[in-house]
Structures are given as C-alpha cells and as structure tokens.
Amino acid sequence: MARWLVDAPVTSPAPRLSLAQTSRLVARALGMSVPDLAASFRPAVWADLPALLALRTRVLGGDITWDDQAYLAWRYRLGRPQAGGGECWVLVRQGELLGMVGTQDLVLRCDGQTCPALSLMDIMIQPELDSVGLGVWMNLAIQERTTATLAIGANANSIGMISRLFDTLPNRRSFVHPVKLGHFLRKRLPVPGLPGVIALGLETMMRLGRALLLAPWLPSSIQVRPWDRLDDALQALNAQLETNDVVHAERTPAQLNWRLLDNPRGSSQVWGAWSKGRLIGYMATQLTPLDDGRQALTIVDLVVPLPSGRPALRALLWTVLEEAWRHQVEYVTMTSYRQDVERELRRAGFRQQAHQFETLSWTCWDEAFKGLVEARPDWTLSEVHTDRV
Amino acid sequence: MIPITAAEAMAMMSECFMEPVERLTPELCRESIPGWDSMGALMLIAEIDERFQIELSADESRTMKHVSDVLAFLAKHGALAG
Numbered sequence: 001m002a003r004w005l006v007d008a009p010v011t012s013p014a015p016r017l018s019l020a021q022t023s024r025l026v027a028r029a030l031g032m033s034v035p036d037l038a039a040s041f042r043p044a045v046w047a048d049l050p051a052l053l054a055l056r057t058r059v060l061g062g063d064i065t066w067d068d069q070a071y072l073a074w075r076y077r078l079g080r081p082q083a084g085g086g087e088c089w090v091l092v093r094q095g096e097l098l099g100m101v102g103t104q105d106l107v108l109r110c111d112g113q114t115c116p117a118l119s120l121m122d123i124m125i126q127p128e129l130d131s132v133g134l135g136v137w138m139n140l141a142i143q144e145r146t147t148a149t150l151a152i153g154a155n156a157n158s159i160g161m162i163s164r165l166f167d168t169l170p171n172r173r174s175f176v177h178p179v180k181l182g183h184f185l186r187k188r189l190p191v192p193g194l195p196g197v198i199a200l201g202l203e204t205m206m207r208l209g210r211a212l213l214l215a216p217w218l219p220s221s222i223q224v225r226p227w228d229r230l231d232d233a234l235q236a237l238n239a240q241l242e243t244n245d246v247v248h249a250e251r252t253p254a255q256l257n258w259r260l261l262d263n264p265r266g267s268s269q270v271w272g273a274w275s276k277g278r279l280i281g282y283m284a285t286q287l288t289p290l291d292d293g294r295q296a297l298t299i300v301d302l303v304v305p306l307p308s309g310r311p312a313l314r315a316l317l318w319t320v321l322e323e324a325w326r327h328q329v330e331y332v333t334m335t336s337y338r339q340d341v342e343r344e345l346r347r348a349g350f351r352q353q354a355h356q357f358e359t360l361s362w363t364c365w366d367e368a369f370k371g372l373v374e375a376r377p378d379w380t381l382s383e384v385h386t387d388r389v
Numbered sequence: 390m391i392p393i394t395a396a397e398a399m400a401m402m403s404e405c406f407m408e409p410v411e412r413l414t415p416e417l418c419r420e421s422i423p424g425w426d427s428m429g430a431l432m433l434i435a436e437i438d439e440r441f442q443i444e445l446s447a448d449e450s451r452t453m454k455h456v457s458d459v460l461a462f463l464a465k466h467g468a469l470a471g
Contacts, residue, residue: 021435029447131447133431160426164407 016164019140022133029132030093037091041141044088044100045079051097052088059124070264075387076102085258086118089142091134099125101138106385107250108148110372112242114250115364117148121387123158139165148364152386154357166361170377174355175345177332179203179324183294206349207325214318214348219311222280224319227272230256233279240280240305246338246378249385251303259384260284260301266389268300271319273312280304281312285320286389290330297324299334300383306340313341317348337379390441392470398463401440402456405432415457422456433459441468 027037044052053068072078076088086104090097102122108115120142125134139161143149151162152172178184181202185195230253241248260268268284281304288296299320304313324332334350335358336342342352360381364370383389393401403410406424419425434445443466453459463469 017432017435021439022431025431025435025438028444129447131427131430131451133427133434133447136428136431157427160424161428164428164432 017136017140019137019144022137022140026133026137030098030129030134032093037137038141040093041089041091041138043079044076044090048088048090048092048097049073049078051092052090052100055097055100055124055126058127066265074258074262074264075104085255088122089138091138097126098129099123099134099138101135101142102387103142104385104387106150108369108373109242109248109250110246110369110376113369113372115148115366115369116146117150117362117364118142118146119150119152119385136161136165143363147366148362148369150381150385151359151361152381153388154359156357159357159359162359162361166363169360169362169374171355172335172337172358172360172381173342174353174358175334175336175342175350176353177321177324177345177348177350178206178330179297179321179332180294180328180330183292183330210318210321210349214314214321217311218315218318219275221275222312222315223274224271224315225274227270227282229261230270230282233272234282237279237281237303237305240308241303241380243308244305244378245376246380247373247376248380249382256284256301256384263389268389269323271316273304273309273315275312281309281316283316283320284384285323287327287329295327295329297327297329297332298383298389299332300389302334302336302341302382303380304341310344313344314348317344321348335383337381339378390443390468392468393440393463394470395460398460398469399456401436402433402459405429405436413456415455415460417456419454437463437468441466443468 023034023037027034030037032040049069049072052072056064056068072088073083075084076086077084078088086102088100088102091099100122101120103118103120106117106119108117120139123135123138151166154162180199182196182199185199189195232253234251234253234256238251260270266286268286270282270284272279273281283299284301286298286300288298290296297320302316304316306313320332334345336345337360364373399410399413402413406422406429408422408424430450434450437443437445445462453462460469
C-alpha cells in the first residue's frame with residue numbers, strides 16, 4: 001500500500017492536479033474539447049440504466065452476486081426526485097457511456113454548523129480507457145460541484161488516487177470479536193476431533209467472560225429490542241448527539257429506513273435501546289456470508305450519545321454478541337471512527353486489527369467548517385455511508 | 390524547450406511518483422514504485438506536457454515498465470540533455 005497513508009495525520013497531499021489541467025489531458029485523450037467533456041458529464045437518468053448495467057458487468061464481472069438493476073434503482077435517483085439517496089454521474093460521449101461515479105448525499109454537523117456533503121462510491125470506467133485519467137477527472141469534477149466530498153475507504157487500485165486528490169484524515173479503525181474458533185483451530189491443529197473439543201471449551205469460556213464483563217453493568221431500566229421501522233424517536237437521539245464533540249453525519253428515519261432496511265443487496269437488523277420509553281441508542285447489524293457456509297456479523301451502524309449512553313452501548317454490544325452466538329457466526333466486526341466507542345469495544349473483548357484500506361479522505365471548500373472538523377478526531381461515520389453494505 | 394539533465398528527470402519522476410529520489414535508478418521497474426500507479430502515470434503525463442509541451446499518450450505510458458523507459462522517451466523527444 002501507499003506508505004504515506006498509514007496512520008497519517010491530517011495532511012494536504014502534494015503535488016496535486018487541478019481540474020483545468022486534468023480536463024485538458026482527458027479531453028485530448030478522448031478526442032473531445034474541454035467544454036464538450038464538461039457538458040458530457042451529467043446525472044444519470046433511467047434511460048442510462050442498460051448502459052450502466054453493461055459497464056458494471058464489464059468491470060465487476062462475476063463479483064456481482066446481487067440483482068444489479070434493483071441495486072442501482074434503489075441507490076441512485078436516476079432522474080426520479082423521490083428515489084435513491086444520491087446521484088449516479090455518468091460521462092457519455094456520442095451516446096457511449098465511458099464512466100460512472102456514484103454519490104450518496106450527506107449532511108455533516110459539527111459544533112452547531114452544518115455542511116452539505118457527498119460520499120463517493122462506485123467509480124467505474126470502460127477498461128480500454130485505463131490510464132487516460134478519467135477516474136481522476138470525475139473525482140475532481142464532483143469535488144468542484146460540492147462543498148464537501150468524502151472518500152471513505154479505498155482499495156489497491158484507488159488508494160494512490162485518493163491520497164493525491166483529497167486531504168487525508170487519520171484512518172478508520174477496524175475491530176473484530178471472535179465467536180467461533182473451530183475453523184481457526186482446524187487449520188492449525190490437524191488432529192481429528194481435537195480442534196472441535198478445544199474450540200468448544202474456549203468458546204464457552206469466552207461467552208462466560210463476556211457475561212462477566214458486560215452483564216453486571218446492564219441496568220434493568222434499558223430494554224434492547226428489534227426496531228422494525230425507524231421513526232421520529234430518532235430525533236430525540238439526534239438532539240442528544242448535539243452534546244457530543246464529534247463530527248456527526250446526520251441521520252433521518254427516512255434515510256436510515258432506505259439505507260438499512262430497503263437495501264436489495266442485504267437488509268439489516270436494527271436494534272433500539274430504550275429507557276423509560278425514550279430511544280437512547282441504536283445499532284444495525286448484517287450477516288455476511290463467508291466461505292464453506294460460514295457467516296460473520298457486521299455492525300454496520302451504531303449511534304449512542306456518550307458518555308450518558310454508555311449503559312445503552314454496553315447493552316447493545318451484549319445484544320450483538322448474544323446474537324452472534326445464536327447465529328453461530330465466526331466473528332463480529334465493526335469499523336469505527338469514534339474513540340469513546342472504541343474504548344467500550346475493547347472492554348467488551350473486541351480487538352483492533354490492521355486494515356490498510358480503512359482510509360478517510362475529504363475535500364471541503366468551506367474553510368471555516370473544515371477547520372472545525374479537522375480539530376475533532378471523532379466522527380459518527382459508519383458503513384451506511386459507504387458502498388460496502 | 391530547455392532539455393533537463395538525467396538528475397533533473399529523476400527529481401521530476403520522484404515528485405510524480407512520490408518516491409524518494411535516491412531510490413530511483415534507471416533499472417528500477419514500475420512494480421517496485423508504489424506511486425507509479427494510474428495516478429502517478431497521469432502526473433507524469435501532465436508534467437511532461439506542461440514542462441516540454443510533449444504529448445505522452447496513455448497507450449505509450451502503459452508500455453513504460455522501467456524508469457529508463459521514461460528517460461528514453463525524454464531523450465527521443467529532445468527533452469533530455471546529453
């Protein structure tokens with residue numbers, strides 16, 4: 001991986017390419033004028049769907065294990081103002097789709113100020129146009145149109161580009177809590193029967209340990225129960241979050257229902273923590289298939305005002321670990337950007353694991369807001385702001 | 390166009406690929422330079438374009454596998470002194 005991204009402090013990468021510079025190079029490579037290039041980049045509409053599906057099939061191939069048309073129709077507006085959660089931008093030259101980049105609308109809140117933002121995802125270009133600079137140009141074109149643009153996470157192909165087009169913030173942190181040990185032990189102890197016996201003993205001890213660590217601290221006044229459809233109870237939770245010194249990605253019931261419950265690639269289970277009829281925290285989880293029929297459980301979203309909500313956080317973690325045991329998953333994972341939550345994760349037996357692509361980068365043209373954000377180490381970002389789930 | 394020395398060409402590549410200049414040798418291959426990815430390649434195209442007004446196409450850029458290939462390209466277009 002790019003060495004300069006490991007645990008990097010907030011930095012501005014140098015040198016950078018400007019949009020004007022990149023536009024000239026990309027337009028020339030595509031045989032277009034710079035104005036034509038700019039005019040050919042637009043939000044996708046429903047009629048673009050067949051070309052989008054064809055591009056994604058070319059780029060992703062067999063990695064598409066879901067109904068991609070349903071996914072695109074769910075995720076992006078595609079010319080329907082009430083649908084989706086963001087625009088899919090396309091570059092079309094004389095009727096030919098050359099590339100796409102998806103966005104998800106966000107509103108960031110920090111120190112009482114708000115800022116509209118976009119999270120970037122789903123960047124794809126026609127394979128024969130690799131090295132032309134189209135991906136770079138689309139990133140810059142989106143940045144220019146938006147006050148704040150986030151690039152959450154990366155992969156081996158994108159990490160170099162992201163590091164030089166965005167301001168790099170410290171990496172997000174990945175945590176794991178093992179639940180089943182049989183698979184792990186069978187790979188290391190090739191003795192028939194023995195790994196299963198050892199695993200059973202260790203798993204039982206771990207479960208007992210979790211009970212001792214968490215259960216005595218769970219007040220009887222807190223009830224954790226499935227939340228089938230998020231509603232206005234969320235507003236009270238948002239108000240409590242205002243007291244936390246964090247960068248908050250605003251959440252509304254409609255947005256979370258769309259993102260967590262209506263996702264055709266996989267619905268989440270949402271758990272609400274309630275006290276005296278009031279919502280004091282929630283968590284969303286998804287079962288993730290692994291090989292050999294095994295599964296993992298991922299905490300895809302977790303919002304609890306702290307420190308007042310610490311008992312609620314412990315109750316939610318207890319619930320997810322009991323659910324993990326009930327489903328007999330291999331492990332529970334969570335990616336976090338909030339240190340006070342991470343202290344509770346560690347206390348509950350989660351361990352941080354190295355993950356080179358859990359990056360967070362952004363650009364923000366509102367200098368005052370940028371200053372507020374970069375003075376704070378904690379965000380309420382989660383997997384619901386990425387294209388992973 | 391004012392041709393540059395090999396040392397200046399190395400410094401230019403160091404900036405484009407975000408690689409310490411002391412690591413760059415003509416024999417060094419592309420795979421050994423993490424920053425010589427699609428972004429680094431574009432940085433090089435932009436730099437050569439701006440500094441020498443020479444067009445390095447994406448196709449030609451893709452065929453470059455060693456630092457020496459960049460030096461050869463510059464020499465072929467009269468951008469490398471000596």
